[in-house]
Amino acid sequence: MALPTPLQAFSALPKEGAQHEKQNVSGEQMTGAQALVRSLEDLGVTDVFGIPGGAILPVYDAIKDDTKFRFVLTRHEQAAGHAAEGYAVSTGKVGVAIVTSGPGATNIVTAIADAQMDSIPMVVVTGQVGAGAIGTDAFQEADTLGITYPVAKHSFLITDAQDVPRVMAEAYYIAGSGRPGPVVVDFTKSAQNSPMYYSWPPEKILPGYNPVEKAHGRVLTEATELFQTSHRPVLYVGGGAQRADAGKQVERLARLTNAPIVTTLTARGIVPESDPQVLGMPGMHGTVPAVGAIQQSDLLVAIGTRFSDRVTGRLDSFAPTAKVIHIDIDPAEISKNRKADVPIVGDVAKVLDDLIPKIEAAQAENGKPDLHAWWDQINDWVKKYPLSYDEPTDGSLAPQWVIQELSKQADPQTIWVAGVGQHQMWASQYIDFENPHSWISSGGAGTMGFGLPAAIGAQVGSERSFGGKKPVWLIDGDGSFQMTSQELATAFQESMPLKIAIINNSVYGMVRQWQTLFYKNHYSQTSLHDGELSVGSLPTEVDTAPIPDKQNYDVPDFVILAQAYGCIGLRATTTKEALEAIKIANSVTDRPVLIDFRVWKDAMVFPMIPAGSSNDSIIYKPGVEPLNGGEPSGVGTFSGTSPQAATPADAGSATAGTWPDATTGASDSAAQEEK
Numbered sequence: 001m002a003l004p005t006p007l008q009a010f011s012a013l014p015k016e017g018a019q020h021e022k023q024n025v026s027g028e029q030m031t032g033a034q035a036l037v038r039s040l041e042d043l044g045v046t047d048v049f050g051i052p053g054g055a056i057l058p059v060y061d062a063i064k065d066d067t068k069f070r071f072v073l074t075r076h077e078q079a080a081g082h083a084a085e086g087y088a089v090s091t092g093k094v095g096v097a098i099v100t101s102g103p104g105a106t107n108i109v110t111a112i113a114d115a116q117m118d119s120i121p122m123v124v125v126t127g128q129v130g131a132g133a134i135g136t137d138a139f140q141e142a143d144t145l146g147i148t149y150p151v152a153k154h155s156f157l158i159t160d161a162q163d164v165p166r167v168m169a170e171a172y173y174i175a176g177s178g179r180p181g182p183v184v185v186d187f188t189k190s191a192q193n194s195p196m197y198y199s200w201p202p203e204k205i206l207p208g209y210n211p212v213e214k215a216h217g218r219v220l221t222e223a224t225e226l227f228q229t230s231h232r233p234v235l236y237v238g239g240g241a242q243r244a245d246a247g248k249q250v251e252r253l254a255r256l257t258n259a260p261i262v263t264t265l266t267a268r269g270i271v272p273e274s275d276p277q278v279l280g281m282p283g284m285h286g287t288v289p290a291v292g293a294i295q296q297s298d299l300l301v302a303i304g305t306r307f308s309d310r311v312t313g314r315l316d317s318f319a320p321t322a323k324v325i326h327i328d329i330d331p332a333e334i335s336k337n338r339k340a341d342v343p344i345v346g347d348v349a350k351v352l353d354d355l356i357p358k359i360e361a362a363q364a365e366n367g368k369p370d371l372h373a374w375w376d377q378i379n380d381w382v383k384k385y386p387l388s389y390d391e392p393t394d395g396s397l398a399p400q401w402v403i404q405e406l407s408k409q410a411d412p413q414t415i416w417v418a419g420v421g422q423h424q425m426w427a428s429q430y431i432d433f434e435n436p437h438s439w440i441s442s443g444g445a446g447t448m449g450f451g452l453p454a455a456i457g458a459q460v461g462s463e464r465s466f467g468g469k470k471p472v473w474l475i476d477g478d479g480s481f482q483m484t485s486q487e488l489a490t491a492f493q494e495s496m497p498l499k500i501a502i503i504n505n506s507v508y509g510m511v512r513q514w515q516t517l518f519y520k521n522h523y524s525q526t527s528l529h530d531g532e533l534s535v536g537s538l539p540t541e542v543d544t545a546p547i548p549d550k551q552n553y554d555v556p557d558f559v560i561l562a563q564a565y566g567c568i569g570l571r572a573t574t575t576k577e578a579l580e581a582i583k584i585a586n587s588v589t590d591r592p593v594l595i596d597f598r599v600w601k602d603a604m605v606f607p608m609i610p611a612g613s614s615n616d617s618i619i620y621k622p623g624v625e626p627l628n629g630g631e632p633s634g635v636g637t638f639s640g641t642s643p644q645a646a647t648p649a650d651a652g653s654a655t656a657g658t659w660p661d662a663t664t665g666a667s668d669s670a671a672q673e674e675k
Contacts, residue, residue: 027199032161033058033192036125039168041068042200045096047087047460048072049080053100055140056127058192060098069096072460072494075486077104079453081111082484085120086457089440090415091465092245094121094176095457101127102140105186106147110447112182113151117444118266119243121180123171124152130190131159144186153181159188161196170204178211179330180243211329215346215354222342223301223325224358228366230299230323232374233259236282238305239266239443240328241348247271247436249352250303256359258371260378262290264305266443269433279378280387283311284609285425288385288626289378291609291618294319295627296377302326304348307337308444309611317614327351385607385620387429392600399503399599400426402578406473406501407431409582413470415440415458419451419480422509425605427475438470449483451476452500456487459496471499471586478504478530478558485556488565491592499585500594502558505601506531513604530554531598562594571596 030038036059040048049072052060063071074080077099084095095115099108105126115122129138149155154174156167164187171183227233235257237250247270254261254277261271262282271278280287282294294300300322305311312318315337326333326340327348334343344351389400403426416431417440418424424441433439440458442450455474462470481502491498508526515523531554562569568588572578572595585593609618616627 027197029195030198031058031062031192032158032164032187032194032196034062035161035164035196035198036168036187036192037062037067038198039165039200040096042165043168043172045069045094045172047464048096048098049074049083049087049457049460050098050125051075051077051080051100051104053104053127053140055101055129055189056098056104056125056187056192057100058189059125059127059187070460070464072456072490074453074456074490076453076484077107078110078449079456079484079487079490081108081122081124082114082447082450082453083457083460083487083490084122084124085111085115085118085450086417086440086454087461088115088120088122088180088457089454090437090458090461090470092437093461093465094123094172096123096125098125099127100140101129101144102142104140105142105144109147109151110445112148112184114442114445114447114450115182116151116153118239118442119180120182121175121243122182123168123175123185124148124182125185125187127192128157128186128188131188132190134188144184148184148186152184153179155184155186157186157188158191161191161194164191164196165198165200166202166204169202170206173204174206174209178209179240179328211347212331212345213329213347213350215327215344215351219342219344220351220355220358223344223355224362226299226323226325226342227257227359228362228369231369231371232293232297233257233299233301233371234293234297234322235259235261235301235303236264236294236305236311237261237267237270237303238264240304240306240330242267242270242304242436244304244329244348245436246304246349246352249349249356251275252356253301253352253359256356256363258368258375259299259301260289260293260375262286262294264308264311264443265428265441266439267305268428268431268439270436272434273432274434279382281428283308283615284313284611285429285605285607286311286609286618287387287429288607288618288620289381291607291615292381292627293378294322295615297322300324302328302338302340303352304328306333309337312337313609313611313613313615313617317616381626385626388621389603389606392603394600394602396573396598396600397575397578399423399505399597399603400430401575402501402503402572402597402599403427403430403475405578405582406475409579409586410473411471411586413466414438415462415470415472417441417451417455417458417472417474419474419476420446420448421477421480422505422513422603422605423475423477423480423503425510426503429605448480451480452484452487452491455498455500456491456494456496459491459498460494468497471497473499473501475501475503477509478502478506479508479528481558482528482530482556485561488562488567488592488594492566495590496592497589498592499588500562500592502594502596503599504531504558504596505599505603507601509601509603510605512601516602516604517610530556530558531596558594558596562592565592567592567594569594569596571598573598 080097084097088095175183279290282290559569570581
């Protein structure tokens with residue numbers, strides 16, 4: 001977290017009649033709005049997302065045909081923020097969005113909070129009413145500074161045009177340095193219109209903001225000693241390692257120590273999934289080998305991760321026998337949730353660069369620990385509990401099969417983006433991630449509607465940084481997609497060859513899964529009716545025809561919706577249709593393609609750890625809990641009937657498992673389950 005900057009960045013309104021003394025009168029004279037555009041150019045920004053509005057209009061007026069950055073006009077401010085996020089994750093650069101005041105600023109707050117949770121570097125410029133009108137409830141006024149300060153890495157308010165270059169340089173630096181995150185620059189209209197003298201580069205004034213990048217030698221020695229005495233180590237790798245571009249260092253450490261690797265949702269692909277030391281994802285919907293390895297480890301090496309509740313489950317039973325080495329650039333994360341035996345503050349890549357030679361030296365002197373018994377246990381889990389799924393009983397497609405086929409047929413360089421829900425978890429489980437920065441998903445916030453705009457940002461990033469050679473596939477749910485589906489217009493207008501797979505089960509799938517397991521099959525407000533019914537023929541004489549029975553229509557029909565936005569729309573209900581649709585989508589290069597895959601609404605995401613339970617209670621499938629001896633844990637009661645459990649592909653009759661009570665055994669956020 002950045003410490004407060006000089007008072008002028010948050011200044012109270014100048015006293016009446018006070019004259020501001022210009023600190024620099026030797027630069028080029030221009031308006032504050034022109035200075036902001038020039039600052040972005042001088043910072044090297046090449047792509048910006050946003051929507052204009054009254055309080056930011058002077059800035060948009062300063063964006064000309066010869067402006068050095070590309071501007072992408074979205075259809076909603078939240079989408080502009082998510083697009084900047086997708087751009088940042090895919091390129092490693094700082095994403096930038098510019099929106100107006102009031103509702104424009106409040107609309108983008110969701111994206112700001114999302115970026116903060118997932119440590120995504122982003123600068124958001126918001127318009128603000130004139131300095132003299134602040135606090136008067138002026139038209140489209142909102143306390144953007146107050147609203148965003150709790151959910152951003154830092155927030156600025158510009159009331160003086162002369163501050164623009166300095167504040168923009170500071171904002172960009174803060175966003176991308178240390179632990180990355182979103183920085184907000186609230187820009188009053190009076191400052192946009194005021195004259196100033198522009199010079200570059202400005203002097204940054206950031207007292208107290210000095211991110212630590214190099215670790216102290218003592219803690220590296222202590223970490224080395226723990227490695228040398230460990231016989232069950234695990235490398236628990238998070239999104240911070242991905243942001244630090246530390247994949248090569250993690251792989252070197254794994255080779256050197258022979259430790260298995262588990263990767264959190266935001267770290268998928270940092271080491272290729274085909275690597276035999278990669279066990280998959282830990283946590284609520286992680287693999288049995290990944291969860292088992294953590295639970296039975298004697299040394300847990302947390303690398304750029306924050307011990308999220310979705311990974312730890314019940315914290316007091318998480319990795320109970322493990323010593324913890326925690327490496328993170330944010331000192332606030334160290335020992336926040338799990339006490340670290342060896343706390344190491346620093347840039348993950350640089351810390352590992354310094355740690356690896358120390359381990360090599362220790363091994364040369366004392367040899368390597370014998371991990372044969374550890375790998376025997378791990379390989380037993382890998383053999384007995386591979387990812388698997390049940391076949392649909394209604395003739396529809398298995399969503400897991402669809403995602404596997406998308407992965408098989410995709411270019412190896414594909415950037416994968418997901419919305420939030422069941423499809424997100426299946427994608428993280430079944431896509432073959434072979435490259436870092438190839439997976440973009442909302443992790444900490446779990447923001448439905450994230451997918452399409454983030455994919456647009458990733459597509460811009462692919463074109464800018466990789467010459468368009470990295471295709472972008474969006475895997476989204478029918479519920480999540482509808483929250484920002486208007487951004488199809490943006491994708492079409494920008495001629496993006498974006499590929500979109502709608503995993504359409506006609507329900508809010510993850511919420512429905514919880515209703516099945518914990519709420520006695522009471523499916524309250526989770527049916528969407530957008531994929532389970534036959535499409536009828538709309539009346540041609542709208543003025544005189546009777547109102548059609550809405551139950552006879554898919555609302556929306558995703559194929560027609562795609563076509564309405566100028567995109568190609570396809571539908572697949574059989575495996576043959578699905579394979580052909582994927583082939584067509586991969587061949588289109590001039591516009592977006594959307595495929596409506598009709599999948600089984602009763603499919604569930606397994607493995608699963610019920611919220612509030614110990615990770616030892618991981619359920620491979622209903623009735624099978626490998627870390628509890630295969631027996632139910634006895635925590636609470638599962639009183640519903642799982643449709644998946646009723647007809648398992650490799651078992652006989654259903655086994656009634658036991659589950660935590662949803663109203664007493666889960667955390668406050670559990671009822672939404674990743675919403």
